Amino acid sequence: MKMEKLGFQAEVSRLLDIVAHSLYSDRAVFLRELISNASDACDKLRYLSLTEPGVLGDDPEFKVTVTLDQAKKTLTVSDNGIGMNREDLISHLGTIARSGSAQFVQALEEGKSKDVSLIGQFGVGFYAAFMVADKVTVVSRKAGETLSWQWISDGKGEFEIGEAERAGRGTDVILHIKKDAEEFLEKARVNTIITKYSDHIALPIKLIEGGKEEKVNQAAALWTRSKSDITEEQYRDFYRHVAHAFDEPWGTLHFKAEGKIEYTGLLFIPTVKPFDLFHPDRKQSLKLYVKRVFITDHCEELLPLWLRFVKGLMDSEDLPLNISREMLQHNPVLTKIRQGAVKRVLDYLKKRAENEPDAYAAFWNDFGAVLKEGIYEDAEHKDALIKLARFRSTSGDSLVSLADYIGRMKEGQTAIYYLTGDSLEAAARSPQLEGYRAKGVEVLLLTDPVDEFWVPAVGEYEGKTFRSVTRGGADLDSIKGDAKAEEKKPEPAAAGIDNLVALMKLTLKDAVKDVRVSQRLTDSAVCLVADEGDMDMRLARLLQQHKRIDTLMPRVLEINGSHPVVAALAKAVSSGKGEAVADASWLLLDQARIQEGEVLNDPTAFAKRLGEVLSRAFA
Numbered sequence: 325m326k327m328e329k330l331g332f333q334a335e336v337s338r339l340l341d342i343v344a345h346s347l348y349s350d351r352a353v354f355l356r357e358l359i360s361n362a363s364d365a366c367d368k369l370r371y372l373s374l375t376e377p378g379v380l381g382d383d384p385e386f387k388v389t390v391t392l393d394q395a396k397k398t399l400t401v402s403d404n405g406i407g408m409n410r411e412d413l414i415s416h417l418g419t420i421a422r423s424g425s426a427q428f429v430q431a432l433e434e435g436k437s438k439d440v441s442l443i444g445q446f447g448v449g450f451y452a453a454f455m456v457a458d459k460v461t462v463v464s465r466k467a468g469e470t471l472s473w474q475w476i477s478d479g480k481g482e483f484e485i486g487e488a489e490r491a492g493r494g495t496d497v498i499l500h501i502k503k504d505a506e507e508f509l510e511k512a513r514v515n516t517i518i519t520k521y522s523d524h525i526a527l528p529i530k531l532i533e534g535g536k537e538e539k540v541n542q543a544a545a546l547w548t549r550s551k552s553d554i555t556e557e558q559y560r561d562f563y564r565h566v567a568h569a570f571d572e573p574w575g576t577l578h579f580k581a582e583g584k585i586e587y588t589g590l591l592f593i594p595t596v597k598p599f600d601l602f603h604p605d606r607k608q609s610l611k612l613y614v615k616r617v618f619i620t621d622h623c624e625e626l627l628p629l630w631l632r633f634v635k636g637l638m639d640s641e642d643l644p645l646n647i648s649r650e651m652l653q654h655n656p657v658l659t660k661i662r663q664g665a666v667k668r669v670l671d672y673l674k675k676r677a678e679n680e681p682d683a684y685a686a687f688w689n690d691f692g693a694v695l696k697e698g699i700y701e702d703a704e705h706k707d708a709l710i711k712l713a714r715f716r717s718t719s720g721d722s723l724v725s726l727a728d729y730i731g732r733m734k735e736g737q738t739a740i741y742y743l744t745g746d747s748l749e750a751a752a753r754s755p756q757l758e759g760y761r762a763k764g765v766e767v768l769l770l771t772d773p774v775d776e777f778w779v780p781a782v783g784e785y786e787g788k789t790f791r792s793v794t795r796g797g798a799d800l801d802s803i804k805g806d807a808k809a810e811e812k813k814p815e816p817a818a819a820g821i822d823n824l825v826a827l828m829k830l831t832l833k834d835a836v837k838d839v840r841v842s843q844r845l846t847d848s849a850v851c852l853v854a855d856e857g858d859m860d861m862r863l864a865r866l867l868q869q870h871k872r873i874d875t876l877m878p879r880v881l882e883i884n885g886s887h888p889v890v891a892a893l894a895k896a897v898s899s900g901k902g903e904a905v906a907d908a909s910w911l912l913l914d915q916a917r918i919q920e921g922e923v924l925n926d927p928t929a930f931a932k933r934l935g936e937v938l939s940r941a942f943a
């Protein structure tokens with residue numbers, strides 16, 4: 325029969341090259357990927373048959389078979405699912421840019437992951453076949469069509485496609501097993517692998533050798549069994565199957581709701597953060613079943629986006645089987661299920677937070693930033709989420725809750741102080757913290773971009789307002805600090821400081837909103853703060869980076885009245901060295917900007933002034 329040659333998309337070629345030469349020891353995952361594809365293909369057709377009953381024809385029982393042929397040295401995974409026609413074969417198995425290929429190759433090359441077994445997570449699991457095969461033939465017929473097609477490749481840059489013979493609908497993936505992979509032709513070995521990966525697949529999987537057929541898995545939907553009959557291992561394997569994951573689930577929630585609306589949920593919280601958690605296209609990845617029939621992979625109505633790290637499925641008794649994807653939107657039954665599921669997850673997190681603070685801290689470090697989106701977006705769950713939130717603070721390495729924070733507030737302290745920064749290190753170094761540190765007042769250090777949004781939106785917690793330490797006055801006077809810290813009273817402001825402030829204002833003009841003597845500085849000479857009511861500085865910088873605003877608003881320059889440099893400048897003003905002080909004022913402003921991690925607008929002017937000041941000093 326006439327075959328046509330086509331080239332793989334470039335990324336796919338690179339991926340195949342890596343996969344084929346991977347020394348990865350657990351190559352057995354190829355079988356998991358192929359069986360998972362076969363099972364997906366059956367699910368898709370089952371779903372289609374809900375609206376087009378004719379498509380099943382005289383072959384209504386879905387099944388997956390794995391056939392071993394010692395003579396031909398082949399392993400074949402077959403299904404009677406939806407099948408692929410010529411276009412499907414070309415696009416799904418070769419040419420259409422699959423975003424996952426590039427990402428997977430990148431992850432491997434960056435050394436973030438040496439683990440080829442993660443291939444399924446990137447949506448390119450089919451190519452795992454080339455770990456054990458030097459040639460792969462796919463023979464397929466799409467449900468409802470009359471022609472069959474074959475796709476053949478040795479995984480080296482090209483594949484061939486042409487017409488073929490196949491008895492009915494479905495797909496055979498025929499692997500011509502490599503010399504060094506012949507263990508995958510042994511029945512006992514293959515049996516063990518299928519049991520390991522596929523026991524929970526709700527389709528019968530049969531293993532055939534020499535015409536003898538045996539059923540390998542239990543083919544019962546795991547979530548329908550009672551909790552006490554399911555081992556931790558079975559839960560874990562199921563999690564790995566539904567989530568394409570390789571870690572242990574951090575949390576497993578298996579529940580049944582009975583009453584007006586009935587549903588079962590089997591939800592997992594991963595231990596390892598997925599690579600695309602913050603990718604804008606990332607969707608909710610919960611599967612929806614209706615009376616054990618698979619309906620859809622990404623049911624966005626089942627959980628809010630701020631729980632997008634939750635994996636697993638929900639199975640409803642009340643939705644109609646022939647529900648279309650459009651009907652899922654604004655469906656009152658789904659709304660109820662969603663409310664129930666959210667509550668279960670939040671209750672579960674609360675319990676883990678209380679009983680296992682260390683495990684919870686690990687969870688929070690990975691997924692806290694996502695939950696915080698909920699504080700901002702979801703008025704209904706805001707309060708529960710704030711209680712679940714944990715923070716870094718100036719008081720040490722461990723995470724604190726707002727309840728911890730409030731419990732430790734100083735006498736006279738009325739606000740929850742926080743500072744936002746791009747990293748914990750940068751935030752902890754901020755000069756604006758000095759006065760708070762000196763008094764022993766704890767400051768929360770917030771480093772997630774979403775912090776810029778939820779904190780101002782929430783405004784207060786249990787009657788205590790959130791106050792940024794980089795904005796407005798420091799209002800530290802009314803707080804009674806630690807006895808020990810109090811001893812280190814700041815020295816009185818230098819004489820002539822008012823004149824210095826006046827001169828600096830005149831010099832810096834519009835470059836600053838104001839110049840003030842600081843209450844918050846103890847060690848540094850200067851710092852920048854946003855004026856009361858203005859946008860917080862880091863938010864302004866974020867918006868500028870994303871081109872949402874053109875320029876940063878002028879900020880308030882605070883000077884430390886008891887700093888030797890400031891004292892010296894104040895003295896210089898009184899003795900008429902105004903010009904030198906003007907240069908120094910600009911330098912101090914630039915210094916404050918550098919400490920904020922900003923890029924100077926005019927580095928040349930900075931260098932020139934620094935040169936002048938230095939040469940004056942040593943003249």
Ligand code: ADP
Nearest residue numbers: 361362365407408416417447448449450451495
């Ligand atoms: P994923 O399963 O994550 O989409 P794969 O690389 O495993 O990624 O498979 C690529 C695509 O090829 C699938 O999305 C599906 O469209 C198609 N495919 C693979 N195997 C089969 C099969 N047995 N039957 C029908 N389609 C299949």
Ligand code: MG
Nearest residue numbers: 360361449450
């Ligand atoms: Mg797959």
